[in-house]
Amino acid sequence: MSNEQDSVSDILEDNTYKYGFTTDVESETFAKGLNEDVIRAISKKKEEPQFMLDFRLKAFAKWKTMKEPEWPNVHYPKIDFQNISYYSAPKQKKKLQSLDEVDPEVMRTFEKLGIPLDEQKKLANVAVDAVFDSVSVATTHKKKLMEVGIIFCPISEALKEYPELVEEYLGTVVPVGDNYYAALNSAVFTDGSFVYIPPDTISPMEISTYFRINTEETGQFERTLIICAENSYVSYLEGCTAPQFDTNQLHAAVVELVTMENAEIKYSTVQNWYAGDKETGKGGIYNFVTKRGKCQGDNSKISWTQVETGSAITWKYPSCILQGDNTTGEFYSVALTNGHMQADTGTKMIHLGKNTRSSIISKGISADYSSNSYRGQVKVGKNASNARNYSQCDSMLVGDKCSAHTFPYIETANSSVQVEHEAATSKISEEQLFYFESRGISRENAIEAVISGFCKEVFKQLPMEFAVEAQKLLTLKLEDSVG
Amino acid sequence: MLEIKDLHAGFDGNEIVKGISLTINKGEIHAVMGPNGSGKSTLAKILSGHPSYEATSGEILFEGKNLLEMEAEKRSLAGIFMGFQYPVEVPGVNNAEFLRMAHNARRVSAGEEEIDPLDFDDLLSEKMKTLGMEKKYKERNLNDGFSGGEKKKNEILQMAILEPKLSILDETDSGLDIDALRVVAEGVNKLRTENNALILITHYQRLLDYIKPDFVHVLSNGKIVKSGDKALALELESQGYDWVTTAN
Numbered sequence A: 001m002s003n004e005q006d007s008v009s010d011i012l013e014d015n016t017y018k019y020g021f022t023t024d025v026e027s028e029t030f031a032k033g034l035n036e037d038v039i040r041a042i043s044k045k046k047e048e049p050q051f052m053l054d055f056r057l058k059a060f061a062k063w064k065t066m067k068e069p070e071w072p073n074v075h076y077p078k079i080d081f082q083n084i085s086y087y088s089a090p091k092q093k094k095k096l097q098s099l100d101e102v103d104p105e106v107m108r109t110f111e112k113l114g115i116p117l118d119e120q121k122k123l124a125n126v127a128v129d130a131v132f133d134s135v136s137v138a139t140t141h142k143k144k145l146m147e148v149g150i151i152f153c154p155i156s157e158a159l160k161e162y163p164e165l166v167e168e169y170l171g172t173v174v175p176v177g178d179n180y181y182a183a184l185n186s187a188v189f190t191d192g193s194f195v196y197i198p199p200d201t202i203s204p205m206e207i208s209t210y211f212r213i214n215t216e217e218t219g220q221f222e223r224t225l226i227i228c229a230e231n232s233y234v235s236y237l238e239g240c241t242a243p244q245f246d247t248n249q250l251h252a253a254v255v256e257l258v259t260m261e262n263a264e265i266k267y268s269t270v271q272n273w274y275a276g277d278k279e280t281g282k283g284g285i286y287n288f289v290t291k292r293g294k295c296q297g298d299n300s301k302i303s304w305t306q307v308e309t310g311s312a313i314t315w316k317y318p319s320c321i322l323q324g325d326n327t328t329g330e331f332y333s334v335a336l337t338n339g340h341m342q343a344d345t346g347t348k349m350i351h352l353g354k355n356t357r358s359s360i361i362s363k364g365i366s367a368d369y370s371s372n373s374y375r376g377q378v379k380v381g382k383n384a385s386n387a388r389n390y391s392q393c394d395s396m397l398v399g400d401k402c403s404a405h406t407f408p409y410i411e412t413a414n415s416s417v418q419v420e421h422e423a424a425t426s427k428i429s430e431e432q433l434f435y436f437e438s439r440g441i442s443r444e445n446a447i448e449a450v451i452s453g454f455c456k457e458v459f460k461q462l463p464m465e466f467a468v469e470a471q472k473l474l475t476l477k478l479e480d481s482v483g
Numbered sequence B: 001m002l003e004i005k006d007l008h009a010g011f012d013g014n015e016i017v018k019g020i021s022l023t024i025n026k027g028e029i030h031a032v033m034g035p036n037g038s039g040k041s042t043l044a045k046i047l048s049g050h051p052s053y054e055a056t057s058g059e060i061l062f063e064g065k066n067l068l069e070m071e072a073e074k075r076s077l078a079g080i081f082m083g084f085q086y087p088v089e090v091p092g093v094n095n096a097e098f099l100r101m102a103h104n105a106r107r108v109s110a111g112e113e114e115i116d117p118l119d120f121d122d123l124l125s126e127k128m129k130t131l132g133m134e135k136k137y138k139e140r141n142l143n144d145g146f147s148g149g150e151k152k153k154n155e156i157l158q159m160a161i162l163e164p165k166l167s168i169l170d171e172t173d174s175g176l177d178i179d180a181l182r183v184v185a186e187g188v189n190k191l192r193t194e195n196n197a198l199i200l201i202t203h204y205q206r207l208l209d210y211i212k213p214d215f216v217h218v219l220s221n222g223k224i225v226k227s228g229d230k231a232l233a234l235e236l237e238s239q240g241y242d243w244v245t246t247a248n
């Protein structure tokens, strides 16, 4: 029996990581280490307003009193935070006037990653902010968005151009001392994206940020803030890759979303950071991310969709605070782990307003020696009458050396609440694959069909372009080893 | 078309098929009968290329090609179809899409273009109609939650879509109600041509009343202990297996 299963898990084998190359660019990198001076230097480098420096220093003071969390079901050697550089940027002239001034190597890197940035080739209906190590290097379609009043720019730029907006919202969803990594991020973050959708505006295109870690010993600490005003809508996409190094890189991002009355944010991620060597588990990204949205206005909605296929360790719980009445939070997730990957991911739905609804659909696929945990919390406050939650957490095991765990936590302080939780575990069996083959369908197509069938409910939440990419990515992870 | 020569086979070193020889020509129908556990399904799985079963000696030729060297996928593309005794459930995979994948795999391997999805839908509707299958089969997931009889019908639907040269139907009749048996048998008969052949594994004469076999073989303990024409099946029906298995 175990032999049989092995052959299935071979198929789920990662092909060599396609994005594992490094780009040779001249960068300016801070010496390793972390202290107040480094934080002041980052803030100065970015020519930030005073409130930002104060915010950072407060976060740093908080962080120093905190401990790395030990509750996630992941294992790794202690991180030496003094052995990381907190700032790295491709060297460039003072301020970029146009895309022509971006280092052509950097432009080529993004093109290789399928994200062409220059005017002729850029994606027609997706606006992209490209973040390379610690800085945003290019943002497309900015003007077009500005015509309808949408602000889409690197957060470093927003701090200069719209400091009041940033000051009003930054840290209101994820406070500086929220958790260990969020505090660290708040102290040292270097760039990320800022989006503001004015009232009564449906974004005319998808908005996206693409993160690329390039330098070996820098951490990436990006910060994203999206504000969607009354009666507005935006769909936001996030993608990421990193080169292949033997050492681990730390990626500790914070994403904050705020929706006003009747607004909706749909946030989708396809995460494909380098996962480390498949056999030895060496290298790979530590992806310790805090993502949280606040449905502040009544009748607003936040929906998280994630397809997690990379990183050596993932620690990530995109959450919703359902503060307004009649607000809705959704979480759709596919997490694939193989090799020696470890993922502890899930969501938190905090019901505060009346008639709030949340739904959670989580699909975990584990293969090889990997460990895949779902951790979800549904918390209902005492004023949240008629709150409802539906959770469904399915796991698929490939082989018998991997593991899947489900940790649901439900806390309700109101008796009019309805909470439903379903969980199921399945396996891709040799018998299923044989059935396909006996109908002339290749093993590779069979696996693709079974996996995409398993993930269907999540994929259909992704915007078209992304759904295709996610599907391709999962198949790619499975492909090369077939036949 | 198919030539099995002194085949020994089994799984994990257990020999289940203990020296079977059988020749099947175009246009013929062979019924294989025999007591539970005699090795009928094992023989069928060996023919379809199930990876858990292994031939230890002997030979199988299909249209002159060495079948044992071909992967299950290639055997199917070469025109062999297996209707399973216990079709596996595949949750999440839509039945109609699965059928289209299988149909397209055939076309692509024959150097043709994939079928237009709408044309395929028409083809599927037509085949389903001849098998008296309701529309819901299109929307449901592959065998997922199907009743025993529904699974069997779905196997025959696949056969109708794939139009194989050699079909091996392993107890397709068991689980079908009386009306369904008639409809399915008629469906199978409609698919018959001078150029294809059929192996029917069954326990019951009922099926053979509808699909008339040219030959009947009795399998016992991994061997063919008796072969004859359709009269043999009638004899078995009235006398049981004892008289053939002990007489041997």
Ligand SMILES: Nc1ncnc2c1ncn2[C@@H]1O[C@H](COP(=O)(O)OP(=O)(O)OP(=O)(O)O)[C@@H](O)[C@H]1O
Binding pocket: B011, B016, B034, B035, B036, B037, B038, B039, B040, B041, B042, B043, B052, B085
């Ligand atoms: N994968 C397997 N694991 C364990 N035993 C098996 C396996 N496959 C076949 N066998 C055994 O081999 C023998 C033949 O089984 P097979 O399924 O071929 O019988 P059959 O003639 O089809 O019987 P039935 O009429 O009940 O369908 C049985 O004793 C069965 O238990």
Ligand SMILES: [Mg+2]
Binding pocket: B040, B041, B042, B085, B170
């Ligand atoms: Mg059988």
